[in-house]
Amino acid sequence: xxxxxxxxxxxxxxxxxxxxxxxxxxxxxxxxxxxxxxxxxxxxxxxxxxxxxxxxxxxxxxxxxxxxxxxxxxxxxxxxxxxxxxxxxxxxxxxxxxxxxxxxxxxxxxxxxxxxxxxxxxxxxxxxxxxxxxxxxxxxxxxxxxxxxxxxxxxxxxxxxxxxxxxxxxxxxxxxxxxxxxxxxxxxxxxxxxxxxxxxxxxxxxxxxxxxxxxxxxxxxxxxxxxxxxxxxxxxxxxxxxxxxxxxxxxxxxxxxxxxxxxxxxxxxxxxxxxxxxxxxxxxxxxxxxxxxxxxxxxxxxxxxxxxxxxxxxxxxxxxxxxxxxxxxxxxxxxxxxxxxxxxxxxxxxxxxxxxxxxxxxxxxxxx
Amino acid sequence: xxxxxxxxxxxxxxxxxxxxxxxxxxxxxxxxxxxxxxxxxxxxxxxxxxxxxxxxxxxxxxxxxxxxxxxxxxxxxxxxxxxxxxxxxxxxxxxxxxxxxxxxxxxxxxxxxxxxxxxxxxxxxxxxxxxxxxxxxxxxxxxxxxxxxxxxxxxxxxxxxxxxxxxxxxxxxxxxxxxxxxxxxxxxxxxxxxxxxxxxxxxxxxxxxxxxxxxxxxxxxx
Numbered sequence: 001x002x003x004x005x006x007x008x009x010x011x012x013x014x015x016x017x018x019x020x021x022x023x024x025x026x027x028x029x030x031x032x033x034x035x036x037x038x039x040x041x042x043x044x045x046x047x048x049x050x051x052x053x054x055x056x057x058x059x060x061x062x063x064x065x066x067x068x069x070x071x072x073x074x075x076x077x078x079x080x081x082x083x084x085x086x087x088x089x090x091x092x093x094x095x096x097x098x099x100x101x102x103x104x105x106x107x108x109x110x111x112x113x114x115x116x117x118x119x120x121x122x123x124x125x126x127x128x129x130x131x132x133x134x135x136x137x138x139x140x141x142x143x144x145x146x147x148x149x150x151x152x153x154x155x156x157x158x159x160x161x162x163x164x165x166x167x168x169x170x171x172x173x174x175x176x177x178x179x180x181x182x183x184x185x186x187x188x189x190x191x192x193x194x195x196x197x198x199x200x201x202x203x204x205x206x207x208x209x210x211x212x213x214x215x216x217x218x219x220x221x222x223x224x225x226x227x228x229x230x231x232x233x234x235x236x237x238x239x240x241x242x243x244x245x246x247x248x249x250x251x252x253x254x255x256x257x258x259x260x261x262x263x264x265x266x267x268x269x270x271x272x273x274x275x276x277x278x279x280x281x282x283x284x285x286x287x288x289x290x291x292x293x294x295x296x297x298x299x300x301x302x303x304x305x306x307x308x309x310x311x312x313x314x315x316x317x318x319x320x321x322x323x324x325x326x327x328x329x330x331x332x333x334x335x336x337x338x339x340x341x342x343x344x345x346x347x348x349x350x351x352x353x354x355x356x357x358x359x360x361x362x363x364x365x366x367x368x
Numbered sequence: 369x370x371x372x373x374x375x376x377x378x379x380x381x382x383x384x385x386x387x388x389x390x391x392x393x394x395x396x397x398x399x400x401x402x403x404x405x406x407x408x409x410x411x412x413x414x415x416x417x418x419x420x421x422x423x424x425x426x427x428x429x430x431x432x433x434x435x436x437x438x439x440x441x442x443x444x445x446x447x448x449x450x451x452x453x454x455x456x457x458x459x460x461x462x463x464x465x466x467x468x469x470x471x472x473x474x475x476x477x478x479x480x481x482x483x484x485x486x487x488x489x490x491x492x493x494x495x496x497x498x499x500x501x502x503x504x505x506x507x508x509x510x511x512x513x514x515x516x517x518x519x520x521x522x523x524x525x526x527x528x529x530x531x532x533x534x535x536x537x538x539x540x541x542x543x544x545x546x547x548x549x550x551x552x553x554x555x556x557x558x559x560x561x562x563x564x565x566x567x568x569x570x571x572x573x574x575x576x577x578x579x580x581x582x583x584x585x586x587x588x589x590x
Contacts, residue, residue: 045487048487048491049490050487050490050491076487076490076491077490077493077494077495081491082491083487083488083491085484085487085488086484087484089482089484089485089487089488090488091485091488091489091503091507092485092507093506093507102489102492102494102502102503103491103492103493105492106493148488148492149491151492152492152493
């Protein structure tokens with residue numbers, strides 16, 4: 001860890017079990033994702049000093065904020081953190097400017113006004129300084145909360161679902177503003193979110209949490225494409241998670257084969273799993289290619305799978321399809337197509353269809 | 369109009385409010401945010417003056433503060449004064465019988481402040497005392513004002529406990545409520561009427577203001 005990074009280790013049983021280790025470099029944005037009750041918000045609260053775990057340590061730069069073994073527990077007021085709460089927690093009786101000024105206690109009183117104005121300008125709120133929170137829109141309130149969080153010149157920025165209370169359009173705008181803002185502040189940023197797209201878009205690294213434990217951490221694309229377990233795959237929103245048996249490895253050809261309920265699938269060589277072992281595997285819908293009835297192609301030789309459409313849900317311009325396999329009727333493949341493509345192929349409930357499972361998209365995981 | 373009794377009542381109400389203000393802020397805040405074993409019983413004890421007949425409360429206070437009681441003797445050794453039938457005793461009784469009127473509105477007001485507002489204040493670097501001064505009290509002030517107004521009005525109107533603990537000593541324990549009773553006993557309905565009208569008007573205005581504040585607070589969503 002570099003000098004201005006952040007390192008945390010927490011362990012507790014109550015009120016929710018937690019056993020995590022997290023590191024974040026200066027300038028890095030980490031997203032903590034996972035279902036409700038995974039402990040994401042508790043981690044942020046612990047970093048802030050609002051929650052004391054049974055055991056653990058927190059180091060921010062050179063400073064130790066918490067070390068239960070050595071009885072070090074720096075009070076919340078002395079930890080230089082910026083915290084954006086889920087519902088912003090603005091002080092309702094204070095104007096936007098006063099909300100920021102109150103967090104500028106470390107500056108001389110004659111400089112606070114000017115600094116608050118600068119911060120509000122930085123979050124595009126110039127001209128709204130004298131409004132009370134009740135007279136601001138959701139997006140504007142979020143910006144005040146962000147300006148207030150930055151006011152303390154924090155060593156770490158904590159964002160607890162900061163975009164969940166605004167509409168989709170505002171959310172996209174605020175997310176873009178965060179991308180711009182983080183270039184200007186070289187501190188560790190921890191973002192708690194339920195929104196996987198948001199995490200993938202904003203974060204340098206993801207921590208997937210479940211029941212207080214880190215299941216996997218890595219770059220968003222990596223975690224999304226290569227989950228290390230079926231559970232992570234499910235948490236990342238994958239719906240095509242199956243079991244299979246490793247059939248063979250052919251290092252000369254650079255391929256491995258798995259037996260998927262009677263269907264033999266070819267994938268890129270992966271000798272991490274022994275022949276004969278049970279594994280879980282996952283494929284992203286982007287790697288499921290529909291065979292065109294009107295124009296067969298060579299690509300159709302790659303792991304062809306035949307079945308019958310059992311579900312056909314039109315969702316705006318896309319169609320969600322559930323394909324019951326011909327070889328094993330207990331298995332359903334799920335993927336989406338554009339409405340145009342579905343129409344062109346004459347797809348509907350009960351219609352036979354074939355797809356190819358791209359070898360590069362088949363990812364194996366240890367059996368759970 | 370018995371000006372001496374009115375002055376005494378106002379003095380009693382003033383001191384009661386002054387003592388109860390910090391005490392009720394402390395206890396109200398504690399009850400609003402802390403969970404501890406026996407909390408329900410503490411709240412029940414505080415609420416007792418609302419349901420107990422004033423004579424019952426007065427009786428126990430009389431026994432508890434009497435010259436033969438350990439507390440009465442302790443107070444005497446400390447100050448050289450007695451508590452029963454004195455202004456000091458009356459004030460102590462007044463503080464006790466006003467506990468629910470002072471604490472409950474403040475407790476409700478503090479409870480209405482979301483936890484994360486207080487946490488946000490700490491995250492902004494405010495100490496707990498600064499958070500109380502700059503965030504919590506400004507948000508809870510309608511509750512604080514309600515509590516003080518109710519306590520003040522209730523002190524002016526209290527009769528049973530005052531009579532039991534303070535008796536009827538001119539300039540020392542004879543409050544306006546006792547004076548009204550006195551005047552009626554002496555068939556001086558005219559003076560009793562003036563004083564009653566004054567208390568009626570004062571109480572109405574106080575309660576009216578409290579309701580207006582509560583209404584405003586609801587309208588502003590806090």
